[in-house]
Amino acid sequence: MDYINRAYYLNQLESWRDKDLIKVVTGMRRCGKSTILEMFRNTLLKSGVLREQLITINFEDPDTPDFTHWKQVWDYIKPQLRSNDKTYVFLDEIQRVPEFEKLVDGLHSRKKIDVYITGSNAYLLSGELATYLSGRYVEIKMQPLSFKEYYDAVGGENNYARKYVDYLRYSSFPYALSLNKDLNLVGDYLDGIYNTVLVKDILKRKKLSDASLVERVAKYLFDNIGNITSLRKIANSLSSSGGKTSVNTVDGYVQALCDAFLFRKAERYDIRGRDLLSSGCKYYAADIGLRYRLSGNRSGDMGHVLENVIYLELLRRSNNVFVGQNDGLEIDFVTRDGDDIKYYQVAETIREESTRKREFSSLLSIRDHYPKILITLDEDLPSVLDGVRHVNAYDFLLSE
Numbered sequence: 001m002d003y004i005n006r007a008y009y010l011n012q013l014e015s016w017r018d019k020d021l022i023k024v025v026t027g028m029r030r031c032g033k034s035t036i037l038e039m040f041r042n043t044l045l046k047s048g049v050l051r052e053q054l055i056t057i058n059f060e061d062p063d064t065p066d067f068t069h070w071k072q073v074w075d076y077i078k079p080q081l082r083s084n085d086k087t088y089v090f091l092d093e094i095q096r097v098p099e100f101e102k103l104v105d106g107l108h109s110r111k112k113i114d115v116y117i118t119g120s121n122a123y124l125l126s127g128e129l130a131t132y133l134s135g136r137y138v139e140i141k142m143q144p145l146s147f148k149e150y151y152d153a154v155g156g157e158n159n160y161a162r163k164y165v166d167y168l169r170y171s172s173f174p175y176a177l178s179l180n181k182d183l184n185l186v187g188d189y190l191d192g193i194y195n196t197v198l199v200k201d202i203l204k205r206k207k208l209s210d211a212s213l214v215e216r217v218a219k220y221l222f223d224n225i226g227n228i229t230s231l232r233k234i235a236n237s238l239s240s241s242g243g244k245t246s247v248n249t250v251d252g253y254v255q256a257l258c259d260a261f262l263f264r265k266a267e268r269y270d271i272r273g274r275d276l277l278s279s280g281c282k283y284y285a286a287d288i289g290l291r292y293r294l295s296g297n298r299s300g301d302m303g304h305v306l307e308n309v310i311y312l313e314l315l316r317r318s319n320n321v322f323v324g325q326n327d328g329l330e331i332d333f334v335t336r337d338g339d340d341i342k343y344y345q346v347a348e349t350i351r352e353e354s355t356r357k358r359e360f361s362s363l364l365s366i367r368d369h370y371p372k373i374l375i376t377l378d379e380d381l382p383s384v385l386d387g388v389r390h391v392n393a394y395d396f397l398l399s400e
Contacts (some may be wrong), residue, residue, distance in 0.1 A: 025118040027142030028261035033118040058092040070103035091117045105132045122259040144172035147397040160394035190293045201260035217253045221313040224296040226304035265378035268386025303348040342371040
């Protein structure tokens with residue numbers, strides 16, 4: 001089987017191997033969690049680990065026993081443990097097991113057991129599990145393919161613009177690459193992912209009954225990627241289009257969509273005050289192909305689409321990514337990693353004077369000396385403009 005090179009995540013797993021921490025791989029369905037664990041198991045085998053030292057259970061595999069209690073899983077695993085060698089235990093979609101946190105905690109407490117778990121919902125690291133495992137786990141946050149991963153996987157000619165359009169149109173989910181740019185097949189595949197997330201990770205887990213309202217909230221977020229929004233604004237929009245709803249209801253549904261990793265929430269950060277703002281935020285889609293499938297392809301909002309792609313890339317590179325505000329001016333992104341701060345402005349193009357003035361005024365309003373970076377699809381502009389570093393989006397996305 002040919003694997004897509006996902007060295008970023010594989011390197012993280014390798015770096016945490018045999019460390020006394022539970023490795024928790026999170027991310028939305030079909031982003032590649034099971035595959036990266038399979039790749040890691042192959043790495044272990046190549047390093048000399050015996051196949052008998054590996055225990056793997058995928059709780060969504062039809063052949064897996066229907067465990068109704070965490071103790072049943074322990075009774076299944078216990079006879080397979082090695083007495084003299086380390087055992088590597090992989091538990092895929094573990095959140096399906098009632099009280100799974102007790103199982104994970106028990107495995108971790110045993111010497112010579114290295115535990116790896118995955119889950120498709122942020123619930124995995126909330127509530128009881130966080131209480132049981134506080135300070136004893138490391139989270140590896142997976143996303144669908146980055147543009148670089150996609151670009152390297154498809155190979156062929158170095159046509160950045162063409163591949164970028166394909167990356168958006170035909171989806172960043174790894175399996176979509178095998179569908180040969182057949183829009184009907186890709187569409188059916190994306191429908192399957194969306195419906196599974198909706199039913200299993202949102203309606204069933206959150207015990208919600210109004211599927212149509214959840215879908216309307218999702219469509220609103222897809223339609224408004226890159227726009228400052230609020231729960232009240234969403235509620236008012238939905239009410240005006242039929243079917244009154246409350247802010248509290250919308251809050252629960254938006255949280256459920258984010259918990260399933262269908263959307264990522266970017267909070268606003270006051271640059272001058274060095275503090276988070278309580279009002280307004282932005283939401284970005286996990287996959288633009290999915291957005292196209294559910295909301296259509298609108299050529300007029302390619303700037304927001306690029307902003308979405310850059311945001312997801314920054315999440316891979318930084319621990320903290322915010323939407324910035326400085327004296328009433330918006331800065332698309334602020335990344336903070338300790339004392340390392342960077343400011344980013346994203347635009348499809350700055351060839352028009354009005355656009356250039358708007359984008360630069362936001363960055364130049366910041367009076368500190370941290371790096372200020374403008375990312376556009378323009379390919380023939382100077383690398384430094386008015387003291388601001390200009391980077392072509394393709395070059396930025398393909399860089400390490």
